[in-house]
Amino acid sequence: MDFGAKQASEAVRIFKAVSHPLRLRIVARLCDGPEHVTALAEALEHPQSIVSQQLRILRMSGLVAASRQAGLQVYRLAEVRLIDLLRCAQGCCPEPPVDNH
């Protein structure tokens, strides 16, 4: 498998963004649909300021995007392919045996 230097840093952008338990869980939640800040903070049981801070990091990394709806700041996934990545990471990739070459 070959990662060029440029391709590597691109992938690292993603990996870094989810290299934090709270951020990972935020992203995982957003995979199921948009949510607003306070709801995330409550669901994940973290202070609002921290959640907001991590959302900012995710936003700057391009993983999520925000838009205002009904007075609430709603965040959603900005990179759909994250779903595959997370699913792979989550399932511990139980399907390697399937493809026995």
Next chain:
Amino acid sequence: MDFGAKQASEAVRIFKAVSHPLRLRIVARLCDGPEHVTALAEALEHPQSIVSQQLRILRMSGLVAASRQAGLQVYRLAEVRLIDLLRCAQGCCPEPPVDNH
């Protein structure tokens, strides 16, 4: 998609380890088979001390393992699921389709 706090930190262990261009490229290389330190350092064009340092981190994170063969310290993948993860990251995450204006 649901990541429990425990499951999240487990996944983060992996993500963190590859959240560094050099480490990512090392792991990617090891996906194709074991290699020894100096070969990695030369292939990736980095000083030996740095490669060794990152290998140490990867080793401590449990992503790679080392063994001595013919006088050389040979590193290999320790987590097979990394192959799927990297393949996904490589194929899915890096920049959007090449739309040549």
Next chain:
DNA sequence: CGCGGATATCGCTACATCGCTATATCCCGA
């Protein structure tokens, strides 16, 4: 033995990130 290549570790400085509190900003409805 002891040399020399291979590998690991150390000491250091610079910079990023963490978690947190307090505070600032935004925006809607009354």
Next chain:
DNA sequence: TCGGGATATAGCGATGTAGCGATATCCGCG
């Protein structure tokens, strides 16, 4: 226009990580 909920940011001390050169350790071979 004002109050207040919703959201973002600033500042802080603590900790972590990067990269580097120098040096220490390991180990097979002659």
